[in-house]
Amino acid sequence: MSERILELYIGPQHPGSGHMRFHIKVDGDIIVEAQPNIGYVHRAVEKIAETKKYIQIIPLVERPSLADTANPNLCYILALEKLLGVEPPERASYLRVLLAEMNRIHSHFYGIGILGIMLGSSTAFMWGFADREILIDLCQLLTGARITYSYIIPGGVRRDMPKSFVERALKALRYIEKRLKDYDNLFIENPVTKARLEGVGVLKKKDAIRLGVVGPNLRASGVRYDVRKNTPYCVYDKLDFDMVVLKEGDSYARLRARVLEIKESIKIIRQILKEIPEGPILAENYYKMIPPKWKDYYSSTGILKFPAIFARLKPSPGEAVARVEGGRGEFFFYVISDGTDKPYRLRMVSPSYRNVILFSHLLKGHRIADIPAIYGSLDYFPPGADR
Amino acid sequence: MSVSELIRWIVSLLLKPYVFAPIFFPGIATAFILILLLIWLERKIAAKVQLRYGPLYVSKRFGGILQLVADLLRYLFQEPIIPKNADKIVFILGPILLFGTAYIPTALIPVSGSFVPFRSEVSLLVVIALLSISPLFDLVIGWASNNKFSLIGGLREGYIIVSYEIPLFISTIAIAMLYGTLDLVEIAGQNKWGVLLNPIAALVFLIVTYMSTARFPFEIAEAESEIVMGPYTEYSGILYGLTMGASYVKMYVLSLLFTILFLGGWNPVFWPFTLHPILPGLIMLAKALVVMVIGIFLRAVYPRYRIDHALSIGWKLLLTLSFLAVCYSLLITYLQVVVWV
Amino acid sequence: MQEIAERLKAKGLKVGEDLKIVVPASKIKEEARKVRDVGYDHVKSVTGIDYPHDGVFKIIYHVSSYSDRQLSKSILTIEVEISRDNPQIPSLIDIWPSVKYLEAETSELFGIEFQGNSLKKVMLPEDFEGFPLRRDFKIPVEGIEK
Numbered sequence: 001m002s003e004r005i006l007e008l009y010i011g012p013q014h015p016g017s018g019h020m021r022f023h024i025k026v027d028g029d030i031i032v033e034a035q036p037n038i039g040y041v042h043r044a045v046e047k048i049a050e051t052k053k054y055i056q057i058i059p060l061v062e063r064p065s066l067a068d069t070a071n072p073n074l075c076y077i078l079a080l081e082k083l084l085g086v087e088p089p090e091r092a093s094y095l096r097v098l099l100a101e102m103n104r105i106h107s108h109f110y111g112i113g114i115l116g117i118m119l120g121s122s123t124a125f126m127w128g129f130a131d132r133e134i135l136i137d138l139c140q141l142l143t144g145a146r147i148t149y150s151y152i153i154p155g156g157v158r159r160d161m162p163k164s165f166v167e168r169a170l171k172a173l174r175y176i177e178k179r180l181k182d183y184d185n186l187f188i189e190n191p192v193t194k195a196r197l198e199g200v201g202v203l204k205k206k207d208a209i210r211l212g213v214v215g216p217n218l219r220a221s222g223v224r225y226d227v228r229k230n231t232p233y234c235v236y237d238k239l240d241f242d243m244v245v246l247k248e249g250d251s252y253a254r255l256r257a258r259v260l261e262i263k264e265s266i267k268i269i270r271q272i273l274k275e276i277p278e279g280p281i282l283a284e285n286y287y288k289m290i291p292p293k294w295k296d297y298y299s300s301t302g303i304l305k306f307p308a309i310f311a312r313l314k315p316s317p318g319e320a321v322a323r324v325e326g327g328r329g330e331f332f333f334y335v336i337s338d339g340t341d342k343p344y345r346l347r348m349v350s351p352s353y354r355n356v357i358l359f360s361h362l363l364k365g366h367r368i369a370d371i372p373a374i375y376g377s378l379d380y381f382p383p384g385a386d387r
Numbered sequence: 388m389s390v391s392e393l394i395r396w397i398v399s400l401l402l403k404p405y406v407f408a409p410i411f412f413p414g415i416a417t418a419f420i421l422i423l424l425l426i427w428l429e430r431k432i433a434a435k436v437q438l439r440y441g442p443l444y445v446s447k448r449f450g451g452i453l454q455l456v457a458d459l460l461r462y463l464f465q466e467p468i469i470p471k472n473a474d475k476i477v478f479i480l481g482p483i484l485l486f487g488t489a490y491i492p493t494a495l496i497p498v499s500g501s502f503v504p505f506r507s508e509v510s511l512l513v514v515i516a517l518l519s520i521s522p523l524f525d526l527v528i529g530w531a532s533n534n535k536f537s538l539i540g541g542l543r544e545g546y547i548i549v550s551y552e553i554p555l556f557i558s559t560i561a562i563a564m565l566y567g568t569l570d571l572v573e574i575a576g577q578n579k580w581g582v583l584l585n586p587i588a589a590l591v592f593l594i595v596t597y598m599s600t601a602r603f604p605f606e607i608a609e610a611e612s613e614i615v616m617g618p619y620t621e622y623s624g625i626l627y628g629l630t631m632g633a634s635y636v637k638m639y640v641l642s643l644l645f646t647i648l649f650l651g652g653w654n655p656v657f658w659p660f661t662l663h664p665i666l667p668g669l670i671m672l673a674k675a676l677v678v679m680v681i682g683i684f685l686r687a688v689y690p691r692y693r694i695d696h697a698l699s700i701g702w703k704l705l706l707t708l709s710f711l712a713v714c715y716s717l718l719i720t721y722l723q724v725v726v727w728v
Numbered sequence: 729m730q731e732i733a734e735r736l737k738a739k740g741l742k743v744g745e746d747l748k749i750v751v752p753a754s755k756i757k758e759e760a761r762k763v764r765d766v767g768y769d770h771v772k773s774v775t776g777i778d779y780p781h782d783g784v785f786k787i788i789y790h791v792s793s794y795s796d797r798q799l800s801k802s803i804l805t806i807e808v809e810i811s812r813d814n815p816q817i818p819s820l821i822d823i824w825p826s827v828k829y830l831e832a833e834t835s836e837l838f839g840i841e842f843q844g845n846s847l848k849k850v851m852l853p854e855d856f857e858g859f860p861l862r863r864d865f866k867i868p869v870e871g872i873e874k
Binding site for chain 3: 038039042044046047208209210211212218223225230231321323330332334336344345347349353354356357386
């Protein structure tokens, strides 16, 4: 241990660190060793889930991973529906995918904005968050809430699509496509951005596979893996879109992968709005348990009130596994039920937690100024990792 | 002496160049008001690009222009917190001297042919020499704060200082060769536009201006997402206000120098004429303002460079360009001599 | 699923149609090596389940594959049972480096020792006492005295 090595704590009180801490050892300007220290926002989701009823867990699991909330909701419900033995109707599946894709777009804008402010471009940050508002307004029109929707319930979804939705959504998508050109001109093709991101934090393909990385970080390193294509769930096998795979594996490739995924999601949403079938939005055996007064309410407004059975859902004893591709990567849920109205064990693995292992691998050998560049390009979300 | 004679004596003393220039114009009072205006303008321009309003709350009818006055009042009343293990005297004196030595060069910059506080035959060289005093205090406060992030920020500033000083010096020599004199009053009196004479030197000088005063993309010493605030991390209250203002004062002085050397000084575009000593100064101020506004507009466009990118720009690009500027000046002087002869 | 089960059986693993392997704790490393040689190259999750009535911990590994197209559609479950009084198990970190943080979380929240995984403290504060996810963990209620 020579005298040259400086030990720095880039800790929770730091503008560029989020809710986590880095212990780094620096020799001059080059990082010799980097350890992340997470767990600052651990909220014990798995322990709380053992004390709540199944329907109460829906708001619980969507809160950790904040910018991308419909996907853990969807993953939990897919696992629960395997235990309950219930299939949602077709229109409900299309509405689930619609919400999931809108969520993916505004989660990627969040990632681009955070990368912008970490590099120093406050313009990319402000634009990213401003363009998120368009999609959050759309989500509010569909579900009634801005960020944490609790929209997907066992057997279907909670609300039907309002009549003005299709037109407003198409207008919003045209606006987003126009804005993506502005992003290209200002931020992505900016020579300073390229100089900061190209060749920085290169993740080779075999390392990505070996370390179990997920999400656009994996696909930017050349691995062809996307849960929506490999094991399609809901209606993804009927929709036509491309998997975004790039081969350089550096931070610039990860940024471009996110922008290309926004374009693919816009394609998916347009197909859904054209092809969505008419029909019910809740499974038949739950719908017939709703009292007639609330059935009339549903026919006039499109808002469902839960049947009383949701308060005491008792799935059959057993276990179920589900996986879903969220904006940041793959969610994994494992539910064990013992026949009572509370789960025996709920295991939730979020994509950010599976990406933590990259910090000590990627930061070695780079400079201090590369820490925010690599951090922002991985789209790591500390509350989602700590759950 | 009666009271009216006393008042007349005081007023005539105040209007003498060596008192008026450093205190009022283009000295500290102008610099001060310009800082308030420039920071407001920076926030407003960045806000317009970023689809938001910017400062609007204070003095709503004028677009929030008094926002900086409100900020300054807040800094004045805030308690400056001094860390226990910091070097107290240096910690307090550092920002004061940083701000104070930044505008010393205005004592030599003329605002008109007859209104200059200190006239010398080598005033250009003296200005360049005085410009190199102020950045040293960044290193000093980086060490005195007793904080690892301040140390790293101070060292970064030290590297950048060394890399831009040499191109600055060589490019001013290049343009001074074309004017044939080192006296700033004579340079401006010749009424030639340096931008057209030697554009390479103008480019180098402009980039050095933005590099030395931490305009984006060169805002490296105080890179907020990497090293909190760089050397200014531990500062609060009026000391923080001084450190923030110091880089704007430096930019003001360098812009005035740029105007004299490259943009024709105090002469308007069409014909050279001089009236009362202050009016040409206003024209010079307007030209300097254009240079400054371009600098602060860059905040909305570029992210920030890494330290090794900025150093390679300084040593590889700017040094070769400044040598090229010298060769270009030599070529032009030689050709003119040949033409005349 | 049938073909994948056939592939695994060819390597000597006892697996059924539901792709689940039950392994004793002493043999976990060799079985894991056989699974890796089939083509499963990363671990998706490590779950610990507490059965206080039976006095055991069950540890469940879910593994899958990125590089093999057929295997990437499936998730293989490896189930291990260890005793509750002396919870120790060899770590799989040198077979699958992706388990590093997953095992550390399980170890810290249950009190299980994964021999060979050097990462110990992930989620909880340094001065925390007890193992929160065990079923007999009493959640401290700040002194509400009647």
